[in-house]
Every structure is written in C-alpha cells, then in structure tokens.
Amino acid sequence: MNGHTIDASASGSGVHCMRGRCAIIGPGLISGSPWRSPGYRARVQVSGVTLSDNLGMIDDTGGTVSLTNVSASQASGLGIRAGKVTVQNVTVDMNDAGNCIMSQSGVKGSDLTVSHCHEGVSSLHGSVRLDHLVSVGNSVGVFAGGRVELSNSTVTGNYFPPTQGLDVLSGRPPRLTNTSCDKSARWEHLPGGGFGFGAPWGVCSLD
Numbered sequence: 001m002n003g004h005t006i007d008a009s010a011s012g013s014g015v016h017c018m019r020g021r022c023a024i025i026g027p028g029l030i031s032g033s034p035w036r037s038p039g040y041r042a043r044v045q046v047s048g049v050t051l052s053d054n055l056g057m058i059d060d061t062g063g064t065v066s067l068t069n070v071s072a073s074q075a076s077g078l079g080i081r082a083g084k085v086t087v088q089n090v091t092v093d094m095n096d097a098g099n100c101i102m103s104q105s106g107v108k109g110s111d112l113t114v115s116h117c118h119e120g121v122s123s124l125h126g127s128v129r130l131d132h133l134v135s136v137g138n139s140v141g142v143f144a145g146g147r148v149e150l151s152n153s154t155v156t157g158n159y160f161p162p163t164q165g166l167d168v169l170s171g172r173p174p175r176l177t178n179t180s181c182d183k184s185a186r187w188e189h190l191p192g193g194g195f196g197f198g199a200p201w202g203v204c205s206l207d
C-alpha cells in the first residue's frame with residue numbers, strides 16, 4: 001500500500017481476495033467500507049495495515065488469515081473471521097458491535113489485544129493458543145470448542161449474563177501459564193441436546 005489510504009465507501013469492499021494467495025502489505029489504511037474485505041478459502045496475509053471505520057474488517061470463510069502489526073477498530077458489524085487465524089502484534093476493538101476474532105479451526109500467535117467485543121477470541125471447532133493475550137471488557141474473553149492455551153496473558157473483566165463474568169470458556173481443560181483470569185466455564189453437551197455453559201474449570205481466581 002506504500003502509505004496510501006483505500007476509501008471503500010463507494011466500491012463496497014476495500015480489498016477482495018478470491019482463492020489462492022493474497023497479500024495486503026502496509027503501511028496503509030483501509031476505511032469506509034460498507035462491507036468487509038472478503039475472501040473465500042484464500043490464504044490472506046495482512047501486515048502493517050490499519051482498518052478503521054468499516055462495517056466489517058476481514059472475512060475469509062474457510063481460508064487462512066495471517067495478521068502482523070495490524071490495528072482494527074471502529075467496525076460496526078464483523079471483526080476478523082476465517083477458517084484459521086494467526087496473529088502477531090494485533091489490536092482489535094469492536095466498539096461493542098460484534099466479535100473480534102472468530103475462527104472455525106483455530107487461533108494462534110502472540111501479542112494480541114482485543115476489547116469491546118462480544119467474543120474476544122473464539123474458535124468453535126478448534127483451539128486457541130496465544131502468548132501475551134490481553135482480553136478485557138468483552139462479553140466472553142476467550143472461547144474454544146477445543147482447548148484454550150494461554151501464557152503471559154490477562155483475561156479479566158469480561159461480562160456475560162447470567163454468569164456475571166466469563167473470561168475462559170472451553171470444551172477441554174484450559175492450560176494457563178502465568179495468566180490471570182476471573183472466571184472460567186466448561187462448554188459442554190446439555191442433557192436436552194445442544195451445547196451450553198457447564199461448571200467452572202477451577203483455573204481462574206473466582207472459580
């Protein structure tokens with residue numbers, strides 16, 4: 001992008017990636033999109049880019065998104081969604097409008113900050129493995145249908161009625177190293193069918 005700005009208010013999306021590889025290399029700004037920067041089963045690399053004031057950020061259904069030195073804020077609908085997500089030095093603030101980072105198959109990386117999201121980091125069918133995560137002020141701090149593995153992280157002050165605070169939610173026992181959290185819960189099969197919240201895992205300070 002070489003320091004340029006893409007104003008997507010007229011085009012519909014800032015960058016449109018289809019199958020194959022797609023790289024968005026900054027520095028640069030993408031803003032004003034009435035929809036997200038979409039892809040479909042693509043391998044999307046985003047580095048050194050600021051995403052601001054878009055309806056949605058990045059949507060790569062079934063694909064892989066790698067984010068490095070990315071700041072995403074002021075979205076009004078969708079955060080970052082992909083089959084797999086890798087992060088390094090990434091900040092996402094959704095202004096209480098939606099989920100920050102969503103993945104079907106897994107999220108991994110380091111130095112991630114998420115705030116004011118419905119779900120800070122989530123992977124419905126995979127695991128979340130992060131070092132230096134800060135997830136505060138969300139409805140749910142971290143959710144994984146598989147395992148949550150965190151090191152050197154802070155996951156506190158996340159609020160989700162009726163649990164009155166839910167920082168770590170996972171289908172398998174979390175592995176937390178040098179990590180602070182207030183409340184955890186199991187993601188488990190309910191007797192009547194479907195999934196829901198279970199008992200605490202006993203890994204957070206208020207469990």
